[in-house]
Amino acid sequence: MKHKLLSYFQHAIEQTSPPSSSQLETYHWFILSAQKEWFGIPKKEINDSQLDLLKNLFDYFILEEKNHKEELVWKQFLFLQGKIPSDIEATSIRLIQFHIQGKEWEKKLMNDAFTDFIGKNNLLIWKNHHEGVIVEKNQHNLQEEAFASFSKAIQSDFYATITFFIGKEVKLNTTLPVISTQERELFSKGLEIIPSQNVLSFEKILPTLFIHRLLENELELFYHCFSIFKEDKEILHTIQTFIENNGHSTNTAKQLFIHRNTLQYRLDRFTEKTGFHLKDFNSLFTIYLACLLFHPGHKQ
Template identity: 55%
Template sequence: MKHKILAYYKHSLEQSTPPAPSQLSDYHWFKTNFQDDWIGILKQEIDESQLELLKACYDFFEPDETLKKEEYTWNQYLYFNGEKPAFKNVETIRFIQFQIKGISVSLEKKLIESAFEGFIDTNSLIIWNGLSEGVVIEQNAQYLEEEDLLALAQALQSDFFFSICFYLGKEMKLSSPIPTIFGQERNLFSKGLAFMPKSNVLSMETILPNLLISRLREDELHLFKEWFSIFDEDKELLLTIKTFIENNGHSTNTAKQLFIHRNTLQYRLDKFTEKTGFDLKNYHSYITTYLACLYYTSGR
């Protein structure tokens, strides 16, 4: 794709470093992936519709100089491989990336940030990349739990009438290749948004099984259709088994979530084992069954 763009725009530039200030007046700049790969397109060669299309495909380099110095430095460091920020009294960090859907262009970021501040630690930073994307930078193990993010998502939905999805990253030390890991998590987040559009909180653990299922060939997926054909016939059983696994095999929590008696739950579990031959007390059966649940709920 990149080579086609370079060939189409005859005077375009390619380089491995962010654009210098002198290059911003005549060129639109895009970062094509989370590595050092930049394309500059002469403004005279591109119309508005083409520009909007490229913005949707790549990171558009448009420095927001209204940001505070610390926020601006972090924005450039994470999204555009800028200079490393000064870390003061920081040992570990974690990123919570977010993507907003249905946001009004008239809604001020400060209003959204005020809602965030009711949940995040006072030492955490909120860094924006455009109107609807950003990251919360948490420091020194002052981390939010998944339940906190779900509550924040509900609060934003209630107050501002838009939905938001979070990606819960992994803790890293300052010696880690931070921008590279951030880019990898961002790439995984984008896949998760496609696989699980109704989810409010995503992570590596929730996305990777779906990614695995999406990469199976049709003949390999046929195995699921054979072994777990009961899920085609009994959607209630599918929901029960998926909920049971997502509750780590905890019968009481599962029954409570499904509003059924524990005896009813046990009947369904026994029915599943009898019909499929998969015993959910077996570790390998547990994993395989969960992948089958994801397949049958993915709409493929």
């Protein structure tokens, strides 16, 4: 398909390296990430409808006229093998990847919503129309609850679904683009296997990824030992909530809107039916994997 497009647009070009600054100004650029191939189409040779079509088919690199120099430098650094930003004040960095699905939205309004959300200390970078990254500097980090609330607000205001991946805080050095790529690949897997979650992280994705990579014969014992989860979704939700609250009974009961005695009855019933104890670390980890396997929000 790419070669047909290059022959269709008379002055289209292709290359294996990122475009230069002058090329970014005169061409629309698309990247095939798997092959690390770039192709550019002169802005004068393509109309709006053709551009919209190509944006849906290929990974489009956006260079907006209003981009600040800092944003461009960071975009070049993270995505285009550019030099490390000479931002002396930024010593520690946390990258927040995001992915948006849904109907078309007005870019300026979406930008304004993001800008108000992340604050002046952090930086918003768009990779393409549906993906981007928030660069959080020097521990100006937003809490997970804030991302969950913002996701709900975007869904309400823009009729779009946005999912975040919260990366780990790291030092600003030349390894950051590699870490960014690794986190983006893990994020992509998380979007596939945990589609119900709007805030993901390494800790959330890895256990689910592990349980989904077990062979069917290896999962048979899970299905047998934890058949109660298939029969009683209330018990499943209770046990998973209890584990995710680090075994804190008061917080769990409060989140489930039940009395602590009711919670204890369900916990005891689970142990009686399965023989697994919730105070043993190895059992707890196994039980949590079973919760992920049976949870209706996870792809099986």
